[in-house]
Amino acid sequence: MAYRYAAGMFILMMFTALLTACWDKTEMNELALVSMVGVDIDPDSGKKTVYYQIINPLSGTSARGTPGGEQAPVYTYEISGSSFGEIKSTIYKMLPRKLFIAHSKILLVSRRAARQGVRDIVNFIEMQPNGRSSVPMLIIDGPISQVMKTFTPLERVPSDAIDSRLKLLIRNSLLTGKHIKVNDVIERMEKSDTIVLPMIAGTTEKPSSNSGETAADIDANQNNFIIGGGAVFRDYRMVGKLNDAQLVWYHLLNGDRGRHVRRFQVEGKQVSVELRLVRMKRDVYRQSDQPVVRIRLDLELSTTWANEFVPRSRAEVERLESNLNRIIEDESLAFYQMTRERGWDLLRIRDLLRKQTPNHPYIDQAAKNAKVTIEVATRLLRTGSMNQPYEGTG
Amino acid sequence: MISRFQFYLLTINYILGTTLFVLIQRLVKQGGQDAWLMPLWAGSFGVLVGLFWILLLRYYPGRSLVQIPLDAWGRPLGTFVSVLYFLFFCILAGWILRNLSDFMNGTIMPETPKSVFHVMFLLVACYTVAQGVETVGRLNQVITPFLFFPFWLVLLLATVNWDWERLQPVFHSDLGAILQYHSFLGFPYMETIALTMLFPLVKQGAGRPFLLGVLTASVSLSMTLFMVIGLLGVERASRLTFPVYTVVQEVSIGEVIVNIHAIISVILLILIFIKLLVLVYGASETLRQVFRPKTRWPHFLALTILLSAMALSIYENPIQNGEWDEKYTFIYDSFFVLLIPFLLLVTTWIKRTFGKRIKRRMS
């Protein structure tokens, strides 16, 4: 019996030790909820600067039902140091709450940092305990502090604004693809592939730092930022830029499935059609000891937005389709030639060859010399709510 | 007494135990995109080893692994060997406890001292083991559906990030490297020797459920590896500390299903707990069978203290752990798993043949 008491006491004492076990306890109002991270590296000094955009919880709908009104929805903290690890410690010189990055949605990298190389940055993101690397990474065209200090209309939190814009762009255009996340960057770079990330730029020289002012201004284009263009990355380094027209071909040839509307010149007439990739097939065959990459694209056409011309008969449809096939083939081949000239493997031919012919001795060389043929098959599958546009009497 | 089905489930969960989050990364590193083949051949090795033990245990029906040395080699030497086994179980238990606290510190609770995790788990494990083997078997049986379904459901949800290309080219990794990775045989397959402590307690024979369990666990491991590679790619899976955790962390479907990685951490923790249960059972049962104490609870208390201390000091950092695992696990485990049972088997054979002869002569 005495033993029992002793054991009971011992276990109780162990429990008292557990009573102090609140090491990881953090109340929610002790957290700084990071919504967006911006990274800049000064190429001359190598000084790293990190911008944390922190949500002000009181600005949203609060418990008492009244929005915080005059308060800014986010606050941007800027901190620099000689390495990212150091920043983790020195941030508390300014930040009164515990940094909480698990909910950050967007990673922004300045253009000059991207030119220099983003390897440190992605490692920093991937290594953070609790951080996710499945956040989109965007490159800032222009000074970083401007974008980091811009309030967005409608979506009050800038990271939400960027996030939903990206989602809409992925669905409704070919200007942005799905593979723009930090983990995609890592994966592609580790396979010595290329990747294109969206770029973002401020629309005004001097953004307003007052959210009230932004909210009161009718012109949403003022004090905003705009997503456009793509930054080409190879080996963790930004090597060039694509414009919006080139981005369409890049995403189409990489299998993205947004519904993109574009105007084509078909037999002297202008026509706007909506394109959507249905299926893409890439295979390799050998022709006189040289690998030939054949890319076949099946596209779905829609004349929903074709206000200029809607084909009337089957013959017209077929003519439109075959014309478009040719135009798209030509333009995408031209795009490929352009990338080849610049030495970018944007069609990821090297990766394809590596998978199809893993034992190839000179894979880099082969990828460079590979012949690429593109076949396009478009099919008109949808028409809009009008089967003929109004043409007037003239 | 536990049923065959309970023992089957116990075997699976025991093998998956720490493997799912300690080993995945190393396996991918070794095997590349074909790493999912590794559990298959390692599993067949596990079955072979299992057959070997079953052969030994057949000679001693109703006796557990630590009682056999007592029978075969007599009290002094037998006790010595049994104590060795006791220490082996303790070391394994300390190991997985440390894996557990590393995981917790590395993912969701970075600042909590490691001992807290160890002591909490050990207290619960000792309570369970003290209730007897039926409780262990039933606990596992009740919990398994809550492990199986959420785990695969979560992985299925993660397939939004699936990419077949990550698995290509198939069968082009260095098969030699795959076969050479012997530590995978040691951990987890050779560690299943702790389960032999339960063999005499399984109704209608433990051999078949054990072998089936090893096979099922290998297939599950293989499928998990397959999914991890398809979801993360070789490059990331071989560098991240806890790939399974990361896979789930990156799942986001709409606005609702985000951050479901808590599910996976809970599953992993429960799996470790089950492995710990078997090891604590093995250790305490060894003490009971060899020394026959009158009261048992002081031993549980002592085990708690011993194991929590062992877990703290078993290695200083995961890098040491990795190196040990790669270089010495197989040899170290072989001593307990292959050598001693082999010697026992030889002694038994000799005894049998000579015993028969002597008997024949006597008659």
Added chain:
Amino acid sequence: MTGRRQNQSIRNDFFEDIQSALGHPPDLVCRSLLVQEEQAVHCVYLESMVDKKTIDDYILKSFTEHTFAEGEAPRSAGSGFLREVSFSDPYEELREHAVKALLAGHCVLTDFARERVCLINVTEPKQRSIDEPKSETTIRGPHEGFTESILTNVGLVRKRIRNPFLRFEKMSVGSQTGTTLLMVYMENLAPDSLVREVRGRLSTIRTDSVLESAYVEEFIQDRIWSPFPTLTNTERPDVMAAQLLDGKVAVMVDGTPSVLLAPMTFFEFFSSPEDYYQRADIATFIRWIRLISLFTAVFVPSLYVAATTFHQELIPTQLLISLSAQREGVPFPAFFEVLLMEVVFEIIREAGLRMPRAVGQALSIVGAIVLGQAAVEAGLISAAIVIVVAITGITNFVVPVYSFGMSQRLLRFSFVLLAGFMGLFGILCGALFLVAHLVSLKSFGVPYMTPASPSKGADWKDVLVRLPRPWLDPNRLPGYIRNLKRKR
């Protein structure tokens, strides 16, 4: 002459002794009648326990009208009505019999002509009428409930099971109270081993008093240190009949309407008798609701604490923002808030049981407004806590068996404590401990977690779903009962 004197002395001493043995109670009545000159008949009874009408109509009338004929006893309505003790018995025994009989509500009749004492049962138990049990109400189904009188209760059960195999075994426990216990079972359905086990446990009860079946429960339950009941109790005869027909054993205690039933498994606490009075699909749905509400009641407060103070990454961003906005300026940690509100809730609940009905309204206003809204607006607690406490409070009442609901409350508090110290890890440890406890628990030899473990596929038919009756074997017993029978 001498005989008469002796009778006289017996008479005087006898009544003196009875009076002093009972301590001169005010309700002791002694009526004397002169029958055949001096041969007086004395009728003694406790006024508070007997039916005076019976005494007047049958007993006294029979003396006054025809007197006792040779060998004729007063006519009675049933057996056990009359017992005779002769004067020739030892005096001590005579007195003891008389006192016992008086306390049981008999009337003691001394008949000097025949030199005997008649003990006549004229009990009129003071009891309320049969009405609906308050704690176990049902929409559809019988509305009768047990009363405090064991005989009435037996009648209620017999009314439902007209079967000769229905067995009642009588026992008496409590050295001071001498309470009657009835062990009830179906001889053809209940496994012998179970009946023997219950009988054995009942016979080991050593106590001075039994005022309610809970006294008995504490003696015969499997484990003292467990928050879970291993026996259930009911006030409804239809529930008891259903359980008896499942081969279980019931223990009825005189003086209380609640009847004990054993063995019980974990999942049986989620099936209410009402399930069988409803369509099968609806009953299945409601069973799931009950299971979910068990988990809600036990885990929601602790998960809230764990998620908001340890694992904020688990909360969706928008929710996290609004939760943290609510927390701005709240002085206490979330853990303390939850604990505070849960304790307050339990206090209100306990007060609700005790308070006079007239102030109920006032209390509910105080509870709802002052402790909910006002506390939030005063910045004492955050609004989400009120929701959490309300949800757990409501879900707690969903489980059909009240005693099982009580155990949920205990568990809830311990899980909140664990979550406050260790977050999810604490909850996990607690849950594992709980499962280990549950699977090791047994109720009269039946594993508590049947059919989850040890698993029996066929038994799931009536656990998570309720299959329609026509699909079930009409002679089916629960699997564990069948197991027990087979083991014999």
